Amino acid sequence: MRIYKMLMVFILVLLLVPSSTLFSQSGETEQIFEKNLPSLISFVAFGEDKEEISQGTGFIIGEKIMATSYELVSQAKSAEGRDHKGKKIKLDGILALDKNFGIALVQINRKDPILPIGNSDAIERNQKVYAIGANEAGEFSLSEGETFNFHEYKSQRMIETSLSIADTYNGGPVLNAAGEVIGIVVFLDIGRKIIIPSKVLDLLPRTGAGTKFKSWQPEDYFATIEGVNLAARLFYSMNNTSKAEKFLKKVLEFTPDDLEIHGLMAEIYTKQRNYSSAISTYNKIIELDANNDAAHYGMGNVYIKMMNWKEAIPPLEKAVQLNLDYKDAYFQIASAFHELREFDNAADAYKKYIASGPQRAFDAYNRLGMCQMELQQYTDAVISFQEALKGMTDDVNITYKLAQSYEKAGQLEQAAETYYKLADLSPKDARIYFNTVINMYNAAKMPDKAAEAANKMIELNPNDPDALFNLGFMLVQMKKYEEAIEVLDKVIALTPEMEYAHLNKGFSFYNLKQYSKAIQAYSNTVKLFPENADAWMFLGMSHMQLKGWAKAVDPLSKSIELRPESGNAYYNLAICYLNLKDNYSARDIYNKLQSVDPNLAQKLKKYIK
Secondary structure: OHHHHHHHHHHHHHHHOOHHHOOOOOHHHHHHHHHHHHHEEEEEEEOOOOOEEEEEEEEEEEOOEEEEEHHHHOOOOEEEEEOOOOOEEEEEEEEEEEOOOOEEEEEEOOOOOOOOEOOHHHOOOOOEEEEEEEOOOOOEEEEEEEEEEEEEEOOEEEEEEOOOOOHHHOOOEEEOOOOOEEEEEEEEEOOEEEEEEHHHHHHOOOOOOOEEHHHOOOOOHHHOHHHHHHHHHHHHHOOOHHHHHHHHHHHHHHOOOOHHHHHHHHHHHHHOOOHHHHHHHHHHHHHHOOOOHHHHHHHHHHHHHOOOHHHHHHHHHHHHHHOOOOHHHHHHHHHHHHHOOOHHHHHHHHHHHHHOOOOOOHHHHHHHHHHHHHOOOHHHHHHHHHHHHHHOOOOHHHHHHHHHHHHHOOOHHHHHHHHHHHHHHOHHHHHHHHHHHHHHHHHOOOHHHHHHHHHHHHHHOOOOHHHHHHHHHHHHHOOOHHHHHHHHHHHHHHOOOOHHHHHHHHHHHHHOOOHHHHHHHHHHHHHHOOOOHHHHHHHHHHHHHOOOHHHHHHHHHHHHHHOOOOHHHHHHHHHHHHHOOOHHHHHHHHHHHHHHOHHHHHHHHOOOO
């Protein structure tokens, strides 16, 4: 039993020790904490009926002067503080305040060590800072964090930090590593804080009688124009759109015709994608000021976000008319016309944007080139895509469009060079680009150039049957039949089912007048591909070249069966019948040929008896 009693006493002793002495810290933070603790005051403010209305922290900055957040004392009729030892301190009244920044100087009835004020302008991003504040029991602790952003407000630099602190830190100091005050904690809303720079304290007078709390006219700071304006502007700057909207609406209750605040509201609605409210707000601004260029510009941009291209153009054009500095409006106008497929208007607007001298006109040149392609202004498109690539070097998409514009402009060598560059930029798609060059030169009836591209494909993969076939086909076009046969044999060995390799091999033998080999090649072709009308026709024609008229009849008849519209097959079959002295069959073919190909029928007629 005695052991139990001793344990209880020990626990009670622990509970009575102030938390400040239990705070676990590194050497540096402990020194900051211990050094500045005597200058800290936790306090409670009371209303008319002695009810508690706020609780927070203050710190000594002068003889009998405490700095804190004005919000905490703005409705006070009395206030009572305690130091770190729990000793009571009477708070007499408000000596001075700055409502723009929500800070106040409070008179106290005793002297305490003064906290040194540091240079808040010297604070940088990612710098360690420390906040000291009291909890609800009046016990002090220190919190460590870093600065991560700054917000300009009324020519002062507000500080945003990663400090994780309770609302009762409100009004407390934020210190640098030297233990100097660089800011004051002000809570703009529940759980939402900002650090007011200590520089603002220098602007407040520290002499005079001040106003006793009992004589103070209470006001809710965040119901005043200064308070809601501070919160609105800072929440807007911090991109907290819901809080910014809440306080901006309160500002408008004081100044309903404030164009700047309406403009901020419109921007908030735009960020929230509440586009209908944004448009309504911009219309309100224009009602108040018809020549408000920012409102016209903002409205146009909202319509762009809504993809309401037609509605976007007039306000954007008005914005430029009112203020030539809106260079981006030209780009947005051009984009709207582009989406509407009004390529001539879009091109004009892109040119105006480029002429305005933007820092980065490369995207505009790219889009201008796209419009010029649609307008079939291919030479102009070449120039535009070249300009775009100056800022987006080796961009595959733009390089591809440049190659296309060269091709459409008839500058085939430049097009081929650009397609080859694309093959280097994107090796996985090299085959596509080489094929494009082959097709381009083939369409231009330049088989030698097409063969060069085919050889480049073969360099990538010597056993690529498609590349080999392309080369073989181009050799056929170039009438290099022996070389073509050699290449086509490789294709057939790799891919026996490639129909046109067999067909072109037979065609090469035919043109070399090696008709027996042509017959063998075409016979193999029709065995593998019995539905190929051309193979049957050339098989018949090869027999004809060897005067095998009877042997030619069946293949030519099969070709007609497969392709009844083939005038050549009819004509050659009729010639076979004439050579076989079968004038009846020849005349029958002639009669059919008249409806199929009148020109060939007329040519045949002179042989018909």
